[in-house]
Amino acid sequence: MRLFTYLSNLIMPFFIFYIIGFGLLSRRDVYGDFLEGAEEGLKIVWRMVPTLVGLLVGVGVLRASGFLEFLAGGLGKIAQGIGFPAELMPLTIIRMFSSSAAVGLLLDIFKQHGTDSSLGIMASLILSSTESVFYCLSVYFGAVKIRKTRYAVPGALLATLSGAIASIYLARLLL
Numbered sequence: 001m002r003l004f005t006y007l008s009n010l011i012m013p014f015f016i017f018y019i020i021g022f023g024l025l026s027r028r029d030v031y032g033d034f035l036e037g038a039e040e041g042l043k044i045v046w047r048m049v050p051t052l053v054g055l056l057v058g059v060g061v062l063r064a065s066g067f068l069e070f071l072a073g074g075l076g077k078i079a080q081g082i083g084f085p086a087e088l089m090p091l092t093i094i095r096m097f098s099s100s101a102a103v104g105l106l107l108d109i110f111k112q113h114g115t116d117s118s119l120g121i122m123a124s125l126i127l128s129s130t131e132s133v134f135y136c137l138s139v140y141f142g143a144v145k146i147r148k149t150r151y152a153v154p155g156a157l158l159a160t161l162s163g164a165i166a167s168i169y170l171a172r173l174l175l
Contacts, residue, residue: 044143051142055135059097068093084168087113091123092164096133096157103127118175125167130160 023030062068072093076086091109095102106123113119133156141149 048139048143051138055097055138059101062097063094063101068097084164085119085122087119088123088126088164088168092126092130092160095127095130096160097135099132099135102132118171121175122168122171125171126164129163129167131156133157133160 020030023033069090072090073086075093076089079089080086087109091102091105094105106127109123110120115124133153137149137152137156141147141152
């Protein structure tokens with residue numbers, strides 16, 4: 001185990017020195033290339049900021065109005081009929097919009113039910129097997145100005161549904 005810890009501590013410095021060494025051997029202006037790349041990265045971040053702010057404000061409004069909790073409650077009753085715990089529906093819905101808000105809900109589940117409870121394990125698996133779909137699509141597609149998402153949203157929602165169902169199934173197999 002110490003070997004892996006030692007190697008993981010060396011990987012980043014190795015790659016940095018490798019890139020610098022390769023650039024110097026290739027007679028490139030390594031620092032100039034770095035500055036050019038940093039400038040391009042800042043331009044991309046600048047283009048992403050309006051989309052990110054819009055998404056964060058939208059999620060904040062939906063949470064503050066209680067709509068997400070209302071939606072989760074309604075869908076939770078339906079999902080409970082097919083074996084999906086109603087307590088996990090708010091987590092699954094919030095996860096599609098915001099990872100940090102979903103982690104907050106996960107911690108609430110841990111406090112209320114315990115980390116080793118069946119709900120705690122299911123919630124952990126859901127967070128590790130799903131993605132913040134709307135956040136990723138809006139930020140990344142917005143950054144490269146993709147307007148027609150075509151199958152991206154349905155595919156991402158299907159993947160989220162599959163990840164959530166697989167999480168519940170696996171947790172029940174383990175417990």
